[in-house]
Amino acid sequence: MTTLLDVIIQGVLLGGLYALFAAGLSLIFGVMRLVNLAHGDLIVLSAFLIMALVSFLGLPLPLAALVALPVMFAVGYALQASILNRAIGADILPPLLMTFGLSIIIQNGLLEAFSADSRRLSAGDLETASLPLGGGIAIGVMPLMTLATAVLVIVGLNQLFYRTALGRAFRAVSDDPSVAQLMGIDNRKLFAVAMGIALAVAALAGLFLGIRANFDPTIGPARLIFAFEAVIIGGLGSLWGTLAGGIVIGIAQTAGSAINPEWQILAGHLAFLAVLIVRPRGLFPRAAD
Amino acid sequence: MALLSVENLDAFYGDFQALFGISAAVEPGETVAIIGSNGAGKSTFLKAITGMLGSARAAIRFEGEAIGGLPAPDVMKRGIAMVPEGRKLFPSLSVEENLLIGGYGRTGSGRWSLRTLYELFPILGERRNNPSMSLSGGQQQMVAIGRALMSNPKLLLCDEISLGLAPVVIRDIYAALPAVKAEGTSIVVVEQDIVQAMKVSDRVYCFSEGRMTLSGSPDALSREAIHSAYFGH
Numbered sequence: 001m002t003t004l005l006d007v008i009i010q011g012v013l014l015g016g017l018y019a020l021f022a023a024g025l026s027l028i029f030g031v032m033r034l035v036n037l038a039h040g041d042l043i044v045l046s047a048f049l050i051m052a053l054v055s056f057l058g059l060p061l062p063l064a065a066l067v068a069l070p071v072m073f074a075v076g077y078a079l080q081a082s083i084l085n086r087a088i089g090a091d092i093l094p095p096l097l098m099t100f101g102l103s104i105i106i107q108n109g110l111l112e113a114f115s116a117d118s119r120r121l122s123a124g125d126l127e128t129a130s131l132p133l134g135g136g137i138a139i140g141v142m143p144l145m146t147l148a149t150a151v152l153v154i155v156g157l158n159q160l161f162y163r164t165a166l167g168r169a170f171r172a173v174s175d176d177p178s179v180a181q182l183m184g185i186d187n188r189k190l191f192a193v194a195m196g197i198a199l200a201v202a203a204l205a206g207l208f209l210g211i212r213a214n215f216d217p218t219i220g221p222a223r224l225i226f227a228f229e230a231v232i233i234g235g236l237g238s239l240w241g242t243l244a245g246g247i248v249i250g251i252a253q254t255a256g257s258a259i260n261p262e263w264q265i266l267a268g269h270l271a272f273l274a275v276l277i278v279r280p281r282g283l284f285p286r287a288a289d
Numbered sequence: 290m291a292l293l294s295v296e297n298l299d300a301f302y303g304d305f306q307a308l309f310g311i312s313a314a315v316e317p318g319e320t321v322a323i324i325g326s327n328g329a330g331k332s333t334f335l336k337a338i339t340g341m342l343g344s345a346r347a348a349i350r351f352e353g354e355a356i357g358g359l360p361a362p363d364v365m366k367r368g369i370a371m372v373p374e375g376r377k378l379f380p381s382l383s384v385e386e387n388l389l390i391g392g393y394g395r396t397g398s399g400r401w402s403l404r405t406l407y408e409l410f411p412i413l414g415e416r417r418n419n420p421s422m423s424l425s426g427g428q429q430q431m432v433a434i435g436r437a438l439m440s441n442p443k444l445l446l447c448d449e450i451s452l453g454l455a456p457v458v459i460r461d462i463y464a465a466l467p468a469v470k471a472e473g474t475s476i477v478v479v480e481q482d483i484v485q486a487m488k489v490s491d492r493v494y495c496f497s498e499g500r501m502t503l504s505g506s507p508d509a510l511s512r513e514a515i516h517s518a519y520f521g522h
Contacts, residue, residue: 165393168382172390175379181361182339182371183390184440286381 006137007254013139015230015250016147017212019243020205021223022230023153024198030237031170031194032088034095038102040224042199045106046072046206047215051119061123061207068203076199080192088191103220110217121210146208150246153201154239160197161239170194174237229272235282244283248275290353292317292475293338293444298348298357300330300337307333309499315444320466320476322490322507324483326519329496331479332374335446339371340364351444366394370442374449374479376433378421385417387432391439399441400472406435409465427458434465445469447478451485463489483515495519 025039036042046068053064079102087094129141161167169190173180177187209215209223226249233248234241249268256267275283291314300308308330315321323331336342338349340361349357356364365371370391378387388403407414410431416424421432430450437445451459459482466489469476480486487493487507495503495518503510503518 165389168386168390169393171381171386172379172393175381176377178341178361179373179377179379180390181341182365182373183393183436184362184365185390185393186360186362 002135002137003258005135007258008251009133009137009139010143011251011254012247013143013147013250014254015243015247016143016150017205017208017246018226018230018249019150019246020146020153020201020208022227022234022242022246023150023157023239024201024205025224025227026231026234026237026239026242027157027198027201028194029231030239031174032191033092033174034084034088035092035099036198037096037099037224038106038220039099039198039202039227040220040222041103041106041110042072042075042220043202043205043209043223044215044217044220045110046199046203047121047210048110048114048119048206048217050203050207050210051114051121054121061121065203065207068207069200072199072203073196076202077192077196079199080195081188084195085188085191107217107220114217116216116218118214118216119210120214121207123211127211142208142211146212149204149208150243153204154243157197157201157239166190166193226268229268232282233272233275235285237286238282238284241282241284248272248283291315291350292319292352293477294350295334295338296348296350298334298337298344300333300342300344302333302342307499308337311496311501313494313501313504315475315477317443317475318470318473319492320470320478320490322486322493323477323479323496324481324486324493324515324519325496326481328498330499331496332448333499334496335371335448335477335479338364338446339369365440368440368443370437370440370445372430372433372437372445372447372450374452376426376429378429378432378436380420380422382421383418384413384421384424384432387421388413388435388439391436392441401435401438401441403439406438409468410435425458427454427461430454430458430462431465434462438469441472442474444475444477447476449479449481451480451482459485483519 021043025036028034028036050064050068053059053067054061084095084098087098123142126141130138132138161170169185173185173187173190181187229249230245231242234245248271252271253264253268257264293315295311295313298308298311299306311334323334325331333342337344340359344357346355346357351367382390388406412428413431413435450462463485466476478486490507493505493507493510494501495515497518503514
């Protein structure tokens with residue numbers, strides 16, 4: 001019983017990290033129907049950026065993360081405005097290929113700049129701090145902060161989408177980009193802002209990824225798979241669904257590794273397939289898609 | 290000076306030429322009807338004005354400035370608003386959000402706001418929080434018109450606003466146009482319904498197969514002239 005409870009709690013906490021990986025992906029898909037194959041690499045890029053700010057400029061980790069947020073927003077805005085907007089259109093293939101190429105460029109750029117060595121962000125005592133819940137179950141402070149951040153990000157993005165003029169414009173463009181232009185909305189500028197926000201979220205994901213585990217320039221695509229699965233389990237374009245999807249993967253992986261440590265990754269993928277069989281459009285599909 | 294003047298406008302879909310040397314003008318405060326059968330080029334004409342379809346820069350002038358082929362958002366920000374054919378409301382936005390998006394980033398000053406639109410179309414006030422697609426066709430058309438008015442445009446373009454609606458509903462929709470005119474807003478209505486178009490307009494242009502075949506004031510045009518211009522023979 002205790003084991004089961006522990007598996008669920010640890011799974012939910014791990015799900016927070018996956019939801020954070022996936023939130024930016026979900027946002028971008030929701031607004032511009034772009035599947036960003038470089039999202040995992042952009043998260044890794046953020047982790048390296050934070051690491052560089054800590055080790056070269058000597059910034060404390062929280063401050064480095066705070067600096068990384070606007071920097072990654074600017075990177076996202078510039079990336080979309082200068083490159084990706086050229087490929088966005090009725091055909092979904094060109095942007096897909098473009099982000100695939102971007103993924104390779106980022107990985108090789110990072111290899112060149114930082115070598116293939118495995119790195120880690122250090123959060124000091126916080127890394128091992130935990131809160132005992134009694135009954136032999138304890139929850140780590142870092143995983144808890146990760147989950148809390150994921151929830152805050154998703155609440156924040158939902159507020160943005162449903163309570164602000166910018167959010168209305170995001171939803172209008174997502175519904176019908178050409179009619180949105182007739183409302184005076186400049187889709188391209190809007191897409192750039194969306195990519196900026198997505199990469200600011202990626203910076204948070206990079207922070208928690210780097211604290212939780214070792215990272216090197218090539219781990220992006222593997223992280224992208226989990227993010228994809230979270231988005232699809234949740235239902236394309238639904239942010240709360242993405243959180244739920246992350247948690248489903250997290251619980252499945254934790255349960256898998258409780259049975260046999262080699263089964264962790266496999267269990268996550270099996271859960272993904274099971275959801276696809278039962279609900280092909282995900283748990284919370286948007287009505288209009 | 291005409292608010293909108295179009296001179297010798299050609300428009301293409303790829304290699305297919307859809308408009309041939311169209312010249313037309315809309316004066317401030319004037320209501321112009323564009324009539325013609327299916328495929329005559331009426332909607333293409335509106336697409337060219339809004340920048341959704343490319344054209345020569347100097348072929349279209351708004352308040353004297355050449356706007357042909359500018360990106361749609363740049364055109365609309367100058368004071369043009371569009372009620373697109375088929376209404377094209379944003380399905381994931383509520384009634385009120387659809388209205389609000391019409392005024393996004395545009396600062397035209399004038400009478401129209403949520404409050405005055407709810408006075409013009411009281412039913413929309415009652416349904417303000419409903420999903421836009423839950424409304425009837427006529428009510429959706431009111432939202433589409435309201436959405437366009439939210440930017441307080443100088444020129445309102447209406448593409449087939451009576452299409453697919455019952456006659457009583459069409460009457461209600463058209464009953465709103467005098468309030469728009471009273472603000473000094475120029476209106477272009479594209480219509481297949483000739484009777485309705487003649488009733489509201491100060492001037493009529495008739496298109497056939499991408500060419501303008503007739504223009505004049507509705508009172509001065511004979512039934513026969515319109516008939517032959519409409520059917521192109």
